[in-house]
Amino acid sequence: xxxxxxxxxxxxxxxxxxxxxxxxxxxxxxxxxxxxxxxxxxxxxxxxxxxxxxxxxxxxxxxxxxxxxxxxxxxxxxxxxxxxxxxxxxxxxxxxxxxxxxxxxxxxxxxxxxxxxxxxxxxxxxxxxxxxxxxxxxxxxxxxxxxxxxxxxxxxxxxxxxxxxxxxxxxxxxxxxxxxxxxxxxxxxxxxxxxxxxxxxxxxxxxxxxxxxxxxxxxxxxxxxxxxxxxxxxxxxxxxxxxxxxxxxxxxxxxxxxxxxxxxxxxxx
Amino acid sequence: xxxxxxxxxxxxxxxxxxxxxxxxxxxxxxxxxxxxxxxxxxxxxxxxxxxxxxxxxxxxxxxxxxxxxxxxxxxxxxxxxxxxxxxxxxxxxxxxxxxxxxxxxxxxxxxxxxxxxxxxxxxxxxxxxxxxxxxxxxxxxxxxxxxxxxxxxxxxxxxxxxxxxxxxxxxxxxxxxxxxxxxxxxxxxxxxxxxxxxxxxxxxxxxxxxxxxxxxxxxxxxxxxxxxxxxxxxxxxxxxxxxxxxxxxxxxxxxxxxxx
Numbered sequence: 325x326x327x328x329x330x331x332x333x334x335x336x337x338x339x340x341x342x343x344x345x346x347x348x349x350x351x352x353x354x355x356x357x358x359x360x361x362x363x364x365x366x367x368x369x370x371x372x373x374x375x376x377x378x379x380x381x382x383x384x385x386x387x388x389x390x391x392x393x394x395x396x397x398x399x400x401x402x403x404x405x406x407x408x409x410x411x412x413x414x415x416x417x418x419x420x421x422x423x424x425x426x427x428x429x430x431x432x433x434x435x436x437x438x439x440x441x442x443x444x445x446x447x448x449x450x451x452x453x454x455x456x457x458x459x460x461x462x463x464x465x466x467x468x469x470x471x472x473x474x475x476x477x478x479x480x481x482x483x484x485x486x487x488x489x490x491x492x493x494x495x496x497x498x499x500x501x502x503x504x505x506x507x508x509x510x511x512x513x514x515x516x517x518x519x520x521x522x523x524x525x526x527x528x529x530x531x532x533x534x535x536x537x538x539x540x541x542x543x544x545x546x547x548x549x550x551x552x553x554x555x556x557x558x559x560x561x562x563x564x565x566x567x568x569x570x571x572x573x574x575x576x577x578x579x580x581x582x583x584x585x586x587x588x589x590x591x592x593x
Numbered sequence: 594x595x596x597x598x599x600x601x602x603x604x605x606x607x608x609x610x611x612x613x614x615x616x617x618x619x620x621x622x623x624x625x626x627x628x629x630x631x632x633x634x635x636x637x638x639x640x641x642x643x644x645x646x647x648x649x650x651x652x653x654x655x656x657x658x659x660x661x662x663x664x665x666x667x668x669x670x671x672x673x674x675x676x677x678x679x680x681x682x683x684x685x686x687x688x689x690x691x692x693x694x695x696x697x698x699x700x701x702x703x704x705x706x707x708x709x710x711x712x713x714x715x716x717x718x719x720x721x722x723x724x725x726x727x728x729x730x731x732x733x734x735x736x737x738x739x740x741x742x743x744x745x746x747x748x749x750x751x752x753x754x755x756x757x758x759x760x761x762x763x764x765x766x767x768x769x770x771x772x773x774x775x776x777x778x779x780x781x782x783x784x785x786x787x788x789x790x791x792x793x794x795x796x797x798x799x800x801x802x803x804x805x806x807x808x809x810x811x812x813x814x815x816x817x818x819x820x821x822x823x824x825x826x827x828x829x830x831x832x833x834x835x836x837x838x839x840x841x842x843x844x845x846x847x848x849x850x851x852x853x
Binding site: 489498511587 | 680682690697698
């Protein structure tokens with residue numbers, strides 16, 4: 325049989341770069357306009373520095389001591405990263421256990437869904453009490469708890485996402501449980517996992533900074549922001565917030581890049 | 594038939610529990626299917642034709658009676674990898690290229706990499722997808738995806754091919770072309786697999802099959818078995834053959850008589 329197919333090859337993508345720019349320019353424009361508006365409002369109303377510094381002033385403050393700010397950012401980011409690794413790792417492990425023993429899933433997953441809606445950040449002062457306010461352990465713990473539940477819920481959903489016919493196909497090949505898990509459930513769960521991970525990068529940076537508001541070493545972003553804001557040095561506080569944004573964004577982008585490398589089939593969706 | 598059947602149903606019943614009492618999908622069905630036969634199962638919706646196919650494939654268990662496949666239980670036949678299954682939807686794994694999808698059963702059965710790749714590629718060429726082996730499923734049309742699913746089902750040369758309305762979701766033009774292609778692939782296979790083809794299209798059943806098994810509405814029973822004495826190889830012109838028309842009418846009237 326010689327089927328003649330005349331649809332274009334799916335791999336040629338001329339103008340992919342143009343498409344990329346087309347997708348991103350509205351956001352770039354909005355960002356530039358937003359910053360411009362901010363700068364304009366501060367200048368026009370001559371807002372006092374302690375109330376709201378202009379973006380240019382924040383940038384200059386950052387540029388006055390970028391090394392120091394980035395280094396205290398690294399301390400906070402380190403906690404966020406470690407917490408995220410623990411939280412997401414445990415979430416994935418628990419999800420696997422839930423799939424293997426459905427009874428555990430029935431007990432645990434509804435609670436995890438509920439816990440995802442709880443402001444776990446409120447635990448911060450208690451974590452400081454239990455694990456020491458200066459030690460990184462309390463911050464890592466907050467982040468770990470924050471990221472654990474969404475990861476568990478999402479990965480569990482992903483692992484049970486294969487439809488009946490996809491499973492029956494495996495059954496018809498007399499595939500072993502292990503093969504069904506590795507060749508069907510795990511790849512099916514990957515998009516869910518990366519969705520969770522992207523949410524968790526943001527959550528973990530928030531968690532780490534806010535946890536430091538309740539105490540931490542002097543060379544940490546949260547402590548720095550709180551102290552500087554406390555004495556109305558808002559430019560300094562804002563420059564540290566800028567650093568938190570930079571680390572958060574970088575973390576997010578790295579996850580997205582890994583996601584694209586791991587799931588090439590998702591690229592054109 | 595004097596030959597020993599490859600598939601045998603002996604007073605097989607299938608009863609499903611439901612909120613409004615048990616539903617009898619199949620009632621005491623007995624039949625034999627010879628090796629290499631192309632069987633079409635047809636009947637009104639809910640007549641249990643899919644159930645019958647699924648009982649053969651060990652996707653469901655009979656409530657009473659026995660199903661034997663190659664003188665074994667369906668479960669054993671499944672473990673011996675006797676079944677290639679094509680569902681109504683292609684069920685291709687989105688994360689695998691078309692080639693890797695076709696390789697999946699071979700991978701599970703432990704074929705060496707080189708061999709399974711060659712086998713998959715030759716099947717993809719057979720179904721006209723040679724140029725698309727590195728595409729992902731979502732990049733192909735529905736008809737092409739179903740072709741890939743057929744290639745996957747044939748990849749390990751199973752002795753029985755179970756097809757559950759495989760062309761049901763396709764447009765009429767694609768559907769007729771795939772019917773022709775399926776027949777030529779089947780004819781070229783050595784040995785020819787026994788095909789159980791579930792459909793609700795009368796022309797499709799008559800065009801493809803050696804025998805059309807007409808099932809009655811609930812509870813499903815074998816209403817009639819119609820021999821399709823139209824010679825092979827069948828071609829596009831077969832659909833204009835007077836014998837083809839006569840058989841269409843016969844199946845149609847049989848189905849209509851049951852509505853009675």
